[in-house]
Amino acid sequence: MIASLRSLLSLQPAVSFTAYVDKSLSLLKKLSTHGSLMEGAMLHGHLIKMGLSSERYVTIKLLILYLKHRRLRESEHIREAFDGFDLVVHNCFINANMEWGNLNEARRLFDEMLDRNEITWSTMISGLMRWGKVKESLWYFGKNPFPSVVSWTAGITGLVQNGLNFEALDLFRKLLRSCVKPNSMTFTSVFKACIEMGNFRLGMSVSGLAVKAGFQHSVSISNSLITLFLRMGKPSLAKDVFDRMKERDTVTWTAILDMYIDAGDLVGARSIFENMLTRNEVSWSVMISRYIQNGHHEEALMLFSRMVREGTKPSISCLSSVICALSDLKALHTGTNLHAHILKVGMETYVFIGSALIDLYCKCGNTREGQLVFDSIPSKNVVCWNSMISGYSLNGQMVEAEKMFQNAPARDNITWNGIISGYVEIGQFDEVFECVNEMLLSGEVLSKSTFSSLLCACSSTASLEKGRNFHAKAVKLAFMGDVYVGTGLTDMYAKCGDVISSRKVFDRMTDQNDFSWTVIIQGLAENGFAEEAIELFEEMETTSSATPNELMLLSVLFACSHSGMVDKGLTIFYSMETVYGIKPSGRHCTCVVDMLSRSGRLSEAEAFIDSMHVTPESNAWAALLSACTKLGNEKLAEKTAKKLLVLTERNSAAGHVLLSNMYASLGKWTEVLKMRKVMKEKGLKKTGGCSWVEVKSIVYSFYSEDGSNSQLPEISQVLELLRTEMLIVE
């Protein structure tokens, strides 16, 4: 842009006046859509010097330029230069006010006009549509004394923009019956309506009309057709259209680029991208965002910095996906840098960017900064509110989240899910069910994401009955093809102890991901089906592309430990880092200690603890101690007990209890008393065993120390009866 400005400034107007004017005009037009204000102002200054600034068409282009950059002072200045009412200038001001959302000002300008033309009317129609005032816009549409293709197209496009695709098609039918001929722009909007409705056949008949109207070689129509075929999942037809095109533009290539990515061919897409003659911000943005969606965050960031270096201004969507990548990477530092840059170019007020920034800060645990971003967005939409609510929920700040939820001007499914997932996060599961009920009462429907939260709440409270109900609901809502719902159900059944159902759901899933495998292996292992867990793990390795993660390996080790497959467990443990690339954590090591201890290989267990790279958990010592006690290895027990005592000094009651039990089994009663005294002094209390039953959706819980149950007298009576029976048997 700067280069063409320079070449213009060097032109001698005296030599070729017409060429000069032509060039300034086209440059001014470019500057009002893409260029910076500074470049425009430079050109303005130059035009004044050349004595051209009073030319009517130059002045109007300048006015548009200033209006696009919201320079009110300069715009007013130009308006004043016109003597009295000017239709064109007035139209420009209506359009600008529409763009800024000053609907009242636009209406006022419209009303005070002495004379209106078709452009005045179409500006009102499209402007009102842009701000969702469909009814009002259609009123202007009906009153318009100069219906033209532009106003018809504005109406159709506006309806499509507002999601009223059926109404848009109806308007298109009316257009066909009128004497106005649709043009390629009209057709592209109609195609969009067909695409959004998912109506493939209608799209095909519209394409027939477009061909009849003589648009078969129109680039934009071909582009629309490519999109239509891609959305309908027919890439080969899209390819046919592409091959037949005589002329292709950046949009065409970008659509084809996206086709390659959809087919999973990132490399092919990249090569198209590199060979494109021109790339616009959308082409960059597609490439970058798709890298991010496929998990190649670093590559995306490299491409982003290249884009900035090559002078393409990142679009709002591009910036928001880059921020999204940074929040995934939890790259707070880089994110803050980018935020500073965004502030500098004044883009922080856009809702897409603002919401992404809120998300970034909240995902990095900084809800305070997130709130500051939220407060700085002048016109917040439901997404901004949702980001903030989910941000607080994510960090367990439910008081703040609830407050925001109450104050939210609008709520959608995501708002509710934000709050619900927060209650899952902090473990208030009864709130989860209550909140979902409220949500359903408010007329919102269950979504897949609600299901994740619900199933998680069922798993955590072992509410099998509720879980089964939700399973039925998921079937009814046709959610069973979803991996997350399937995985949630598998986990729910496993956590509720119904391993058979868990396995059934898992087996019926069409595509299991890493999480699904983790959940089923963990479920089998923890419910005592150790052999099956290991079998399934081996099946996964041979038949699936899923890769083991920390938790899955922990479950496999756990299964090995509980089924006595010590050597297999050890092999897996030692291959963790080399084969799976996962560093063993303290919990993995504890599993190995437990495995060795259980099988009586006490000295090996001791040696293993000594050789560990991470600090042993107190549970590792406890496992060894427990085995020593059982096998009567008093010497090692004493040694282990001392280590455990050091660790439990500031730790939980479990270690103390274990020690006290060991002393008891050795008959050292004074030591036992000492331990109990220590525990009492420190206020340590063993977390009691807890059990519960669910009667008519109400959970009644019992604690091992809680002899009398006040919640339900019948239960206490039954318990008393059982105790008596046990005494008789004894």
Next chain:
DNA sequence: CTAGGGTTAG
């Protein structure tokens, strides 16, 4: 060579 309508992504 005065102003207004659209396509690809998010």
